[in-house]
Amino acid sequence: MLHISRALIDQVVAHARADHPDEACGVIAGQAGSGRPDRFVPMVNADRSPTFYRFDSMEQLAVWREMDDRDEEPVVIYHSHTATEAYPSRTDISYASEPGVHYLLVSTREPEETEIRSFRITGGEVTEEVVKITDEAE
Amino acid sequence: MAIEVRIPTILRPLTGGAKAVEGSGGTLDELLADLDTRHSGLRARLVDGAALRRFVNVYLNDEDVRFLDGLGTEVKDGDTITVLPAVAGGAR
Numbered sequence: 001m002l003h004i005s006r007a008l009i010d011q012v013v014a015h016a017r018a019d020h021p022d023e024a025c026g027v028i029a030g031q032a033g034s035g036r037p038d039r040f041v042p043m044v045n046a047d048r049s050p051t052f053y054r055f056d057s058m059e060q061l062a063v064w065r066e067m068d069d070r071d072e073e074p075v076v077i078y079h080s081h082t083a084t085e086a087y088p089s090r091t092d093i094s095y096a097s098e099p100g101v102h103y104l105l106v107s108t109r110e111p112e113e114t115e116i117r118s119f120r121i122t123g124g125e126v127t128e129e130v131v132k133i134t135d136e137a138e
Numbered sequence: 139m140a141i142e143v144r145i146p147t148i149l150r151p152l153t154g155g156a157k158a159v160e161g162s163g164g165t166l167d168e169l170l171a172d173l174d175t176r177h178s179g180l181r182a183r184l185v186d187g188a189a190l191r192r193f194v195n196v197y198l199n200d201e202d203v204r205f206l207d208g209l210g211t212e213v214k215d216g217d218t219i220t221v222l223p224a225v226a227g228g229a230r
Contacts (some may be wrong), residue, residue, distance in 0.1 A: 012221065023228050023229070026187070027227070047228075049165075049213045049228065049230075051228050051230035052227075052230050053226060053228045054224065054226035055225040055226065057195045057197075057204070057222075057224070060195065060225060061195070061197055061200070061202070061220065074222075076227060079227060079228070081228075081229045083227070083229065084207055084229045088227070089140070089228065089230070090226055091227050091228050092227035094227075095224065095225070095226045095227045096227070097146075097148045097223035098148065099148070100147065137197065
Protein backbone atom coordinates (compact mmCIF):
# COMPACT_ATOMS: atom_id res chain seq x y z
CA MET A 1 0.00 0.00 0.00
CA LEU A 2 1.15 3.52 -0.76
CA HIS A 3 0.44 6.12 1.94
CA ILE A 4 0.77 9.60 0.47
CA SER A 5 -0.46 13.04 1.43
CA ARG A 6 -3.11 14.93 -0.49
CA ALA A 7 -0.63 17.79 -0.99
CA LEU A 8 1.88 15.51 -2.77
CA ILE A 9 -0.82 13.97 -4.99
CA ASP A 10 -1.99 17.47 -5.90
CA GLN A 11 1.58 18.41 -6.91
CA VAL A 12 1.95 15.29 -9.08
CA VAL A 13 -1.38 15.96 -10.80
CA ALA A 14 -0.55 19.65 -11.32
CA HIS A 15 2.79 18.70 -12.93
CA ALA A 16 1.12 16.10 -15.18
CA ARG A 17 -1.57 18.60 -16.24
CA ALA A 18 0.98 21.34 -16.90
CA ASP A 19 3.07 19.13 -19.21
CA HIS A 20 0.12 17.48 -20.97
CA PRO A 21 0.13 16.27 -23.79
CA ASP A 22 3.77 15.38 -23.08
CA GLU A 23 4.48 12.90 -20.31
CA ALA A 24 5.59 14.35 -16.97
CA CYS A 25 7.88 12.55 -14.54
CA GLY A 26 9.57 12.94 -11.20
CA VAL A 27 10.47 11.54 -7.83
CA ILE A 28 9.08 11.80 -4.32
CA ALA A 29 11.90 11.31 -1.84
CA GLY A 30 11.55 10.09 1.72
CA GLN A 31 13.79 9.25 4.63
CA ALA A 32 15.70 6.05 3.88
CA GLY A 33 13.88 3.03 5.24
CA SER A 34 10.72 4.98 6.17
CA GLY A 35 8.70 4.11 3.08
CA ARG A 36 6.99 7.51 3.46
CA PRO A 37 7.07 9.88 0.48
CA ASP A 38 7.88 13.36 1.72
CA ARG A 39 9.74 15.65 -0.69
CA PHE A 40 8.36 16.38 -4.17
CA VAL A 41 11.04 16.56 -6.90
CA PRO A 42 9.64 17.20 -10.40
CA MET A 43 12.09 16.13 -13.11
CA VAL A 44 12.58 17.22 -16.71
CA ASN A 45 11.36 14.73 -19.30
CA ALA A 46 14.51 14.74 -21.46
CA ASP A 47 12.48 13.29 -24.37
CA ARG A 48 9.60 15.83 -24.14
CA SER A 49 7.36 13.25 -25.73
CA PRO A 50 3.66 12.35 -25.46
CA THR A 51 4.58 8.65 -25.40
CA PHE A 52 7.93 8.41 -23.61
CA TYR A 53 9.76 9.84 -20.64
CA ARG A 54 13.36 9.73 -19.57
CA PHE A 55 15.05 11.50 -16.68
CA ASP A 56 17.81 13.84 -17.82
CA SER A 57 20.96 11.98 -16.75
CA MET A 58 22.72 15.02 -15.30
CA GLU A 59 19.66 16.19 -13.38
CA GLN A 60 19.25 12.65 -12.08
CA LEU A 61 22.83 12.57 -10.79
CA ALA A 62 22.30 15.85 -8.92
CA VAL A 63 18.98 14.73 -7.42
CA TRP A 64 20.32 11.28 -6.42
CA ARG A 65 23.35 12.90 -4.75
CA GLU A 66 21.11 15.31 -2.89
CA MET A 67 18.99 12.41 -1.65
CA ASP A 68 22.16 10.62 -0.52
CA ASP A 69 23.31 13.71 1.37
CA ARG A 70 19.94 13.99 3.12
CA ASP A 71 19.76 10.27 3.94
CA GLU A 72 16.76 9.97 1.63
CA GLU A 73 15.84 7.50 -1.06
CA PRO A 74 13.39 7.56 -3.96
CA VAL A 75 10.14 6.29 -2.42
CA VAL A 76 7.91 7.12 -5.40
CA ILE A 77 8.80 7.46 -9.08
CA TYR A 78 5.88 8.99 -10.93
CA HIS A 79 5.02 9.62 -14.54
CA SER A 80 1.96 10.38 -16.61
CA HIS A 81 0.30 8.65 -19.53
CA THR A 82 -1.48 11.27 -21.58
CA ALA A 83 -3.66 9.19 -23.92
CA THR A 84 -3.87 5.80 -22.23
CA GLU A 85 -4.76 4.36 -18.84
CA ALA A 86 -2.59 4.68 -15.74
CA TYR A 87 -1.15 1.17 -16.04
CA PRO A 88 2.51 0.24 -16.67
CA SER A 89 3.30 -0.27 -20.36
CA ARG A 90 5.77 -2.84 -21.62
CA THR A 91 8.32 -0.03 -21.84
CA ASP A 92 7.66 0.95 -18.21
CA ILE A 93 8.17 -2.64 -17.09
CA SER A 94 11.37 -3.12 -19.10
CA TYR A 95 12.97 -0.05 -17.50
CA ALA A 96 11.70 -0.54 -13.97
CA SER A 97 14.77 -1.34 -11.90
CA GLU A 98 13.87 -0.36 -8.34
CA PRO A 99 12.00 -3.17 -6.58
CA GLY A 100 11.58 -0.98 -3.48
CA VAL A 101 9.95 1.92 -5.31
CA HIS A 102 6.26 2.71 -5.68
CA TYR A 103 5.68 3.40 -9.38
CA LEU A 104 2.88 5.97 -9.41
CA LEU A 105 1.09 6.49 -12.71
CA VAL A 106 -1.42 9.19 -13.50
CA SER A 107 -3.48 9.43 -16.66
CA THR A 108 -4.43 12.83 -18.03
CA ARG A 109 -6.40 11.52 -21.00
CA GLU A 110 -9.68 12.77 -19.47
CA PRO A 111 -9.62 16.56 -19.04
CA GLU A 112 -11.75 16.61 -15.89
CA GLU A 113 -10.67 13.44 -14.14
CA THR A 114 -7.16 12.18 -13.35
CA GLU A 115 -6.72 8.46 -12.87
CA ILE A 116 -4.09 7.71 -10.17
CA ARG A 117 -2.73 4.20 -9.59
CA SER A 118 0.36 2.74 -7.96
CA PHE A 119 2.37 -0.39 -8.68
CA ARG A 120 5.34 -2.45 -7.59
CA ILE A 121 7.37 -3.73 -10.51
CA THR A 122 9.82 -6.50 -9.66
CA GLY A 123 11.57 -8.72 -12.18
CA GLY A 124 9.00 -7.93 -14.87
CA GLU A 125 6.05 -8.65 -12.55
CA VAL A 126 3.51 -5.87 -12.00
CA THR A 127 1.54 -5.78 -8.75
CA GLU A 128 -1.03 -3.05 -8.23
CA GLU A 129 -1.34 -1.65 -4.73
CA VAL A 130 -3.87 0.49 -2.89
CA VAL A 131 -3.18 4.23 -2.77
CA LYS A 132 -4.22 5.67 0.57
CA ILE A 133 -4.35 9.45 0.40
CA THR A 134 -4.07 11.11 3.78
CA ASP A 135 -5.10 14.65 4.65
CA GLU A 136 -2.52 16.91 6.26
CA ALA A 137 -4.30 16.97 9.59
CA GLU A 138 -4.03 13.19 10.08
CA MET B 139 44.73 4.88 -4.36
CA ALA B 140 42.18 3.28 -6.58
CA ILE B 141 39.04 4.18 -8.49
CA GLU B 142 35.86 4.14 -6.44
CA VAL B 143 32.76 2.76 -8.13
CA ARG B 144 29.39 3.54 -6.52
CA ILE B 145 26.88 0.73 -7.04
CA PRO B 146 23.07 1.18 -7.15
CA THR B 147 20.78 -0.98 -5.01
CA ILE B 148 19.73 -3.15 -7.93
CA LEU B 149 23.33 -4.32 -8.55
CA ARG B 150 24.43 -4.75 -4.93
CA PRO B 151 23.69 -8.50 -4.93
CA LEU B 152 26.74 -8.71 -7.24
CA THR B 153 28.98 -6.82 -4.80
CA GLY B 154 28.00 -8.70 -1.65
CA GLY B 155 25.78 -5.78 -0.68
CA ALA B 156 28.56 -3.16 -0.89
CA LYS B 157 27.48 0.37 -1.87
CA ALA B 158 30.89 1.07 -3.36
CA VAL B 159 33.76 -1.05 -4.62
CA GLU B 160 37.25 -0.25 -5.85
CA GLY B 161 39.09 -1.18 -8.98
CA SER B 162 41.77 -0.13 -11.40
CA GLY B 163 42.28 0.41 -15.11
CA GLY B 164 43.21 3.07 -17.65
CA THR B 165 39.77 3.20 -19.25
CA LEU B 166 36.22 2.53 -18.10
CA ASP B 167 36.29 -0.70 -20.12
CA GLU B 168 39.44 -1.90 -18.33
CA LEU B 169 38.03 -0.87 -14.96
CA LEU B 170 34.83 -2.87 -15.54
CA ALA B 171 36.90 -5.90 -16.65
CA ASP B 172 38.95 -5.60 -13.45
CA LEU B 173 35.80 -5.35 -11.29
CA ASP B 174 34.32 -8.38 -13.00
CA THR B 175 37.20 -10.56 -11.75
CA ARG B 176 35.97 -9.96 -8.18
CA HIS B 177 32.28 -9.22 -8.80
CA SER B 178 31.39 -11.72 -11.46
CA GLY B 179 28.51 -10.68 -13.66
CA LEU B 180 28.76 -6.97 -12.91
CA ARG B 181 30.20 -6.05 -16.30
CA ALA B 182 27.45 -7.91 -18.17
CA ARG B 183 24.82 -5.84 -16.37
CA LEU B 184 26.42 -2.62 -17.59
CA VAL B 185 27.77 -3.53 -21.02
CA ASP B 186 26.10 -5.08 -24.05
CA GLY B 187 28.59 -5.99 -26.78
CA ALA B 188 30.82 -2.96 -27.19
CA ALA B 189 28.56 -0.32 -25.62
CA LEU B 190 26.95 0.62 -22.33
CA ARG B 191 23.44 -0.67 -21.85
CA ARG B 192 20.72 1.92 -22.33
CA PHE B 193 19.20 0.99 -18.96
CA VAL B 194 22.12 2.40 -16.99
CA ASN B 195 23.82 5.74 -16.57
CA VAL B 196 27.53 5.75 -15.78
CA TYR B 197 29.21 8.92 -14.57
CA LEU B 198 32.89 9.80 -14.27
CA ASN B 199 32.99 12.24 -11.37
CA ASP B 200 30.36 14.81 -12.54
CA GLU B 201 30.10 13.79 -16.21
CA ASP B 202 27.88 11.27 -17.98
CA VAL B 203 30.38 9.04 -19.84
CA ARG B 204 28.02 8.99 -22.84
CA PHE B 205 29.09 12.62 -23.33
CA LEU B 206 32.76 11.59 -22.97
CA ASP B 207 34.15 8.49 -24.67
CA GLY B 208 31.74 5.86 -23.39
CA LEU B 209 33.62 2.68 -22.50
CA GLY B 210 36.81 4.25 -23.86
CA THR B 211 36.63 7.09 -21.31
CA GLU B 212 39.99 7.44 -19.55
CA VAL B 213 39.96 6.94 -15.79
CA LYS B 214 42.64 7.34 -13.15
CA ASP B 215 43.29 6.76 -9.47
CA GLY B 216 41.20 9.08 -7.33
CA ASP B 217 38.31 9.23 -9.79
CA THR B 218 34.81 8.23 -8.75
CA ILE B 219 32.52 6.30 -11.04
CA THR B 220 28.80 6.40 -10.20
CA VAL B 221 26.35 3.91 -11.67
CA LEU B 222 22.63 4.74 -11.61
CA PRO B 223 19.74 2.92 -13.24
CA ALA B 224 18.29 5.02 -16.05
CA VAL B 225 14.74 6.08 -15.20
CA ALA B 226 12.55 5.94 -18.27
CA GLY B 227 9.37 4.49 -19.67
CA GLY B 228 6.15 5.70 -21.17
CA ALA B 229 3.06 4.66 -23.01
CA ARG B 230 4.86 3.95 -26.30
